[in-house]
Amino acid sequence: GWTSFFTRFLHQQSMKNFDEIWVPDFQGQPNLSGKIGHYKKRRKLPIRYIGPLSRFSSKDLAQQYQFAFILSGPEPQRSLLEKKILQLAPSLQKNSILVRGSFTKLDDAKNISESKLCIENYCTSAALQKIINSSKTIICRSGYTSLMDLVKLKKQAIYIPTPGQFEQEYLGKHISKMGWGKVVKQEEFNLDSLIANFSIASNFPEFNSQLLIDAFEANSI
Numbered sequence: 001g002w003t004s005f006f007t008r009f010l011h012q013q014s015m016k017n018f019d020e021i022w023v024p025d026f027q028g029q030p031n032l033s034g035k036i037g038h039y040k041k042r043r044k045l046p047i048r049y050i051g052p053l054s055r056f057s058s059k060d061l062a063q064q065y066q067f068a069f070i071l072s073g074p075e076p077q078r079s080l081l082e083k084k085i086l087q088l089a090p091s092l093q094k095n096s097i098l099v100r101g102s103f104t105k106l107d108d109a110k111n112i113s114e115s116k117l118c119i120e121n122y123c124t125s126a127a128l129q130k131i132i133n134s135s136k137t138i139i140c141r142s143g144y145t146s147l148m149d150l151v152k153l154k155k156q157a158i159y160i161p162t163p164g165q166f167e168q169e170y171l172g173k174h175i176s177k178m179g180w181g182k183v184v185k186q187e188e189f190n191l192d193s194l195i196a197n198f199s200i201a202s203n204f205p206e207f208n209s210q211l212l213i214d215a216f217e218a219n220s221i
Contacts, residue, residue, distance in 0.1 A: 004166075012045065020046045022215055024053045024148065030205060032147050034174040036167065048218075051211035054152040055125055059133040065118075066094035067194070068135035070128070071101040072143065073162045078102065081160060081186055085139075088191045089117040097131060099123050139194070142172035142183065150181070154204040157181040158197050160189055179203050 015021050025037045027049035039045060069085050071078050078101065085098055089112055097118045100106065112119065123131065132138060132153055140146050142159035144167075150157045159175065161168035163186050172183035182197035215221075 012039075015045055018046065020048050020215075020219065022048055022050050024050055026051065026205065030178050032151060032171075032175065032178075033144065034170065036170065048215055049211065050215045051208045052148040052152060053212070054149045054207070056129045056132065056149050056153055058153050059129070061130065061133045063136050064095065064134040065097045065131070066136050067092070067096040068131050068138050069096070069098040070132075070138060070140040070146075071099065072146075073101075073141050073165075077162050077164075077186070081189070084186075084189055085117075086112065088194070089115040091191050092116045097135070099128065099131065142168045142175065144171060147171060147175055147180075151175075151204055152207050158194065159183045160186050163187075 023033075023037050025031050025033045027038075031038065032052055039047070071082055071085075082098075082100060082102075089096075089098075092115060095116050095118070097120065099120050099122070101122060103121050106119065106121075120127075120131075132150070132155060136156070138150055138155050138157040140150075140157065140159065142161045146157075146159075157180075159168075159172040159181055161172045161183065175181050176183045180203075184193045184197060
């Protein structure tokens with residue numbers, strides 16, 4: 001947004017107080033964070049790139065779901081996107097799953113029982129890992145943690161940035177430019193956009209866990 005110049009300056013002043021700044025991304029191209037995680041060379045900050053981080057592991061599982069809708073983030077935007085997904089549920093041709101990310105009661109569930117959409121309110125990390133590995137395409141927010149997880153698992157994704165969150169909007173466009181997923185605005189999300197952006201990406205980067213190990217060893221941690 002319009003405050004980026006000021007907030008970046010304040011962050012740089014704070015970061016000068018640290019021995020090292022660890023950035024969970026690749027140093028060069030291609031990378032996941034774009035200009036958010038890569039300052040210009042004239043910025044003399046002690047930055048170390050430790051590679052993307054993820055709690056998940058890739059598993060060779062049967063593809064149980066065509067689409068996995070994984071919701072997160074603040075209200076009311078979470079509920080607004082959920083409503084759009086429930087509206088298109090009766091039109092889904094293959095088994096899909098919605099992880100609501102909420103324990104609240106689902107009020108708008110008409111015709112869901114007769115559709116091919118399975119619904120889970122919330123999932124543990126282990127259960128979510130299994131769902132993602134068992135799904136062909138993931139639909140979720142373009143938060144940085146989600147980007148790291150799905151790129152590591154080499155999953156095709158359709159990212160829907162939370163409206164008003166400029167970081168997610170930028171990351172969605174950047175990851176689309178890298179060829180690791182597609183981005184759709186929430187107001188434009190429907191069955192047509194879901195089908196139009198369904199494709200398979202194959203040029204995912206390999207994660208290098210040694211970068212994090214090197215960072216620990218270099219700092220005697």
